[in-house]
Amino acid sequence: MASLAWRNLFHDKVRFSVTLTGIVFAIVLIIVQIGLFLGFSTATTAVIDHSGADLWIGSKHVPYIETGAAFSERKLYPLLATPGVETATKYVVRWSQWKRADGSNEGVLIVGFDPDQPLGGPWNIVAGDVQGLKAPDAVMIDTFYQQKLQVKHVGQVVEIEGRRARVVGFTQGIRSFTTSPYVFTTFKNALNYVNLREDQTIYILVKAAPGIDIEALKRRLATLDADVDVFTTAEFSRRTRFYWMFTTGAGIAVLLAALMGLVVGVVVVAQTIYATTMDHLREFGTLKAMGASNHYIYRVILKQAVLSAVIGYALALVVSVFVVRGSESGGAAILLPWQLGAMMFFVALAMCIGASVVSINKVTKLDPAMVFKG
Numbered sequence: 001m002a003s004l005a006w007r008n009l010f011h012d013k014v015r016f017s018v019t020l021t022g023i024v025f026a027i028v029l030i031i032v033q034i035g036l037f038l039g040f041s042t043a044t045t046a047v048i049d050h051s052g053a054d055l056w057i058g059s060k061h062v063p064y065i066e067t068g069a070a071f072s073e074r075k076l077y078p079l080l081a082t083p084g085v086e087t088a089t090k091y092v093v094r095w096s097q098w099k100r101a102d103g104s105n106e107g108v109l110i111v112g113f114d115p116d117q118p119l120g121g122p123w124n125i126v127a128g129d130v131q132g133l134k135a136p137d138a139v140m141i142d143t144f145y146q147q148k149l150q151v152k153h154v155g156q157v158v159e160i161e162g163r164r165a166r167v168v169g170f171t172q173g174i175r176s177f178t179t180s181p182y183v184f185t186t187f188k189n190a191l192n193y194v195n196l197r198e199d200q201t202i203y204i205l206v207k208a209a210p211g212i213d214i215e216a217l218k219r220r221l222a223t224l225d226a227d228v229d230v231f232t233t234a235e236f237s238r239r240t241r242f243y244w245m246f247t248t249g250a251g252i253a254v255l256l257a258a259l260m261g262l263v264v265g266v267v268v269v270a271q272t273i274y275a276t277t278m279d280h281l282r283e284f285g286t287l288k289a290m291g292a293s294n295h296y297i298y299r300v301i302l303k304q305a306v307l308s309a310v311i312g313y314a315l316a317l318v319v320s321v322f323v324v325r326g327s328e329s330g331g332a333a334i335l336l337p338w339q340l341g342a343m344m345f346f347v348a349l350a351m352c353i354g355a356s357v358v359s360i361n362k363v364t365k366l367d368p369a370m371v372f373k374g
Helices: 002-010 013-044 073-080 130-134 143-149 187-193 214-222 233-246 249-279 281-289 294-327 338-364 368-372
Strands: 055-059 085-099 105-113 125-127 138-142 157-160 163-171 182-186 203-208 228-232
Touching (some): 013 249, 013 294, 073 085, 085 187, 130 182, 228 233
Parallel strands (some): 105 182, 138 163
16 A cells, blocks of 8 residues: 555656655745744743843833833842842843944844852853953853944944943854844943932842752742742743734734634645645546545545645755754844744644545445547
């Protein structure tokens, strides 16, 4: 049966190529659209997810990370004295203006942290190091935004919010969801770049001591001050992601595009597989005239669908890897985690088998006498 299904597929190589093209197009389309959604979703919370903190303390009712309001740094000291807190540190995430070499301004997000604490700093550093940020006016940006910010090399002096800044290093792969790049610097430097008073902060990051229940510590810290909110990192990440992805036009557009990609992909595969089965009606009629049972023919059709799905999936995955790698230098990041790759294998099987099941109904009603008609 397997050999019959294989020969049936390859009997007309042009027809099989068209079938594979439809399957590959559909799978790549779905992967790209879902990958875009994952890329945007991940970018919205990259700073939160890589902070290394267990708890975030911010102003009341802050909807997402970029909109935290300033509050007194004195709120830090009771936290440090709370049992279960290993360390706590002030943290800044706020908008500012970067002056490019051509004199124009570019919006940036200043991220100010304590370089002596393992919380909230940059990751994937490819030039320089965190300790280099301790120098006066030192900043670090991502290589992806070098052209946008007109930065050519380490050591270049620039201007942020009318103040001097010097690029001492680069990261790679840290993208923001908005068009404003992240600029990492020390908390002390950040105060100048975001016009914040020395006795203020935007957030406080908390690292729990080993073995401490995070939820219990969260409740304990929440009772210390009613003027702030306390979130676990996972909660604050979900809160920020939900805001950007489901309450803004951009997030809804990406989500709809992902859903449309799935629908279009399913339709393309269904139509392609159905048309392929219909083109083989005479061959199936011959089998029935020779005494083959409907059950046997169904198995052949389903085997053809599985073979088409496996081959189409393998080709689509190769194409998708190149598309994902190409997106690394583009404006929109496309993510292809192994979970998505594995899921798409089963999606490809479901689409091909589902389309074949639809065509089986036509084969069931096939009259073997059609073989002997002109």
